[in-house]
Amino acid sequence: MNQPTPSHRNYQRVISDIESGRIKIPQFQRDFVWDRRKSAALIDSILKGFPIGTFILWHTKERLRTVRNLGGADLNDTPMGDYAHQVLDGQQRLTSLFAATRGLKIDREGRADDYRRITVDLTANPEDDGPIVVADPEDLEPDTPHVSLHDLMSAQLAQLASDHGTALERISLYRQRINSYQFPVIEVHDAPLAVATEIFTRINVGGKALSVFEIMVAKTYDPKRKFDLSQASDTFNEALEDVGYGSISHTVFMQTVAALAGKTIRKKDLLNMDRDTFIDMWPAAVDAIKLAVDYFRDSMRIPVSALLPYQQLLIPFGYFFHHHPARPSGATKQRLIDFFFRVGLTSRYSGPTETKVAQDLRRMDAILAERDVEYDDTVNITADAVNAEGGFRTGQAYTKTLLCVLAWHQPRSFKTGDLVRLDNAWLKRVNSKNYHHFFPRKFLRDSGEEEQWINHIANITLVDDYLNKRDIRDQAPSVYLAKFAETNDELNAVLDTHLISLEWANEDDYDAFFLNRCAAIARALAERVIVRRGDQGGLDPAA
Numbered sequence: 001m002n003q004p005t006p007s008h009r010n011y012q013r014v015i016s017d018i019e020s021g022r023i024k025i026p027q028f029q030r031d032f033v034w035d036r037r038k039s040a041a042l043i044d045s046i047l048k049g050f051p052i053g054t055f056i057l058w059h060t061k062e063r064l065r066t067v068r069n070l071g072g073a074d075l076n077d078t079p080m081g082d083y084a085h086q087v088l089d090g091q092q093r094l095t096s097l098f099a100a101t102r103g104l105k106i107d108r109e110g111r112a113d114d115y116r117r118i119t120v121d122l123t124a125n126p127e128d129d130g131p132i133v134v135a136d137p138e139d140l141e142p143d144t145p146h147v148s149l150h151d152l153m154s155a156q157l158a159q160l161a162s163d164h165g166t167a168l169e170r171i172s173l174y175r176q177r178i179n180s181y182q183f184p185v186i187e188v189h190d191a192p193l194a195v196a197t198e199i200f201t202r203i204n205v206g207g208k209a210l211s212v213f214e215i216m217v218a219k220t221y222d223p224k225r226k227f228d229l230s231q232a233s234d235t236f237n238e239a240l241e242d243v244g245y246g247s248i249s250h251t252v253f254m255q256t257v258a259a260l261a262g263k264t265i266r267k268k269d270l271l272n273m274d275r276d277t278f279i280d281m282w283p284a285a286v287d288a289i290k291l292a293v294d295y296f297r298d299s300m301r302i303p304v305s306a307l308l309p310y311q312q313l314l315i316p317f318g319y320f321f322h323h324h325p326a327r328p329s330g331a332t333k334q335r336l337i338d339f340f341f342r343v344g345l346t347s348r349y350s351g352p353t354e355t356k357v358a359q360d361l362r363r364m365d366a367i368l369a370e371r372d373v374e375y376d377d378t379v380n381i382t383a384d385a386v387n388a389e390g391g392f393r394t395g396q397a398y399t400k401t402l403l404c405v406l407a408w409h410q411p412r413s414f415k416t417g418d419l420v421r422l423d424n425a426w427l428k429r430v431n432s433k434n435y436h437h438f439f440p441r442k443f444l445r446d447s448g449e450e451e452q453w454i455n456h457i458a459n460i461t462l463v464d465d466y467l468n469k470r471d472i473r474d475q476a477p478s479v480y481l482a483k484f485a486e487t488n489d490e491l492n493a494v495l496d497t498h499l500i501s502l503e504w505a506n507e508d509d510y511d512a513f514f515l516n517r518c519a520a521i522a523r524a525l526a527e528r529v530i531v532r533r534g535d536q537g538g539l540d541p542a543a
Contacts (some may be wrong), residue, residue, distance in 0.1 A: 065221030103150030311343030344401030
């Protein structure tokens with residue numbers, strides 16, 4: 001990378017470069033947010049010769065997703081083979097200058113902000129402190145001679161002389177001041193994308209740092225191949241929504257591409273990935289994630305994405321199904337399920353995940369090769385562990401892992417015996433209609449029970465959306481179960497799907513119920529985990 005080069009550009013060159021596509025605004029820049037008053041103040045500073053700050057431009061042949069239309073004005077693509085100057089700092093100022101002098105209408109939430117209304121006061125003295133440029137002619141005193149900035153810069157002098165003959169000298173002065181203003185520029189030459197975005201992030205230190213996804217959206221944009229990562233991700237998420245797996249992070253999609261291409265999801269490797277390689281691999285990543293979602297829904301009986309301990313589990317599972325599209329069985333199936341529950345029970349992806357996912361891709365290679373898998377972290381699947389760790393928090397991986405155990409048993413309605421329909425939107429909230437405290441909260445509070453034991457996974461069942469409020473309310477289990485038994489002669493079998501026995505649920509003894517339910521959940525966990533040396537619970541660890 002060459003050293004940054006300071007230079008200057010006049011107004012005509014800046015506007016010409018924006019119109020020709022040589023100055024481009026990368027899509028990871030925020031939207032144009034300056035209103036007319038801030039834009040008018042900028043032009044006022046230019047007319048008075050005040051400094052307005054330096055533009056930092058990235059001189060590169062890198063083609064990014066960029067702003068293509070501003071206020072109805074189409075911005076040309078950079079000519080093929082030419083360098084573009086991607087704006088790293090100065091977007092709001094450059095866009096203000098362009099919108100104001102071209103008289104554009106900027107749509108903001110359905111309201112058109114007309115920059116043609118920015119007005120120059122033809123009676124103002126440039127040497128005084130007062131404003132020369134205002135956001136609207138109504139800001140001037142009545143009958144004050146004025147001209148719109150757009151007309152000042154665009155109209156023929158003959159027309160201006162006809163309309164404002166007595167002020168033509170002042171108009172010529174203002175036009176000359178804008179045309180001759182030297183805008184300071186620093187050009188960063190031929191820097192890698194990662195360096196350019198680091199410069200952008202440091203300049204905008206007060207704002208939100210760029211995400212890898214925002215950078216990759218800009219980098220992988222290819223109009224010839226009709227590829228736009230942002231649109232492709234949105235479209236894929238809409239398709240997943242139809243099967244209960246919507247709202248998957250766009251970053252997960254992007255990292256799956258990287259995992260398939262090079263067994264890595266590191267930021268550095270993603271940013272260095274060739275555009276064509278990424279676009280070529282995108283369809284394979286989509287197919288892989290679809291297969292992983294199908295497996296979670298069908299074989300693991302996880303009906304909605306809100307129950308996944310981590311969305312990032314789609315990356316290693318997508319990697320597996322990319323190489324093994326057929327539905328796994330036997331030992332391979334057991335190892336996959338064991339992997340899933342170990343990730344959740346150990347909260348493996350709660351911190352930085354780049355290194356851990358790379359390790360887990362190698363574990364998937366072992367599963368694909370039908371080899372035993374080694375793990376550094378041990379798991380505890382005893383009833384005591386469920387008791388100690390089972391505080392009910394829907395954002396916690398451990399809670400979601402145990403909810404996956406409950407979902408696998410396909411819980412049925414206490415009232416009708418039908419399968420319980422689970423919903424993503426509800427499952428994200430602790431007070432969701434799908435979550436029922438088997439011993440109602442008020443019942444236990446009135447009994448003097450502490451909140452940490454009331455709001456515990458051992459007291460949670462997955463039920464119909466209307467059952468809590470309409471049929472159960474605050475009644476003791478023995479009361480509402482007796483009512484359900486009158487209409488549902490399969491109540492014993494239904495409770496089995498919730499890992500509850502009517503024998504110890506019908507006594508209204510919360511201590512006994514709690515311990516029995518923890519033990520039932522632990523037994524169900526033992527059916528899903530391959531117990532290894534160092535693990536606690538389940539079958540006897542291998543010698």
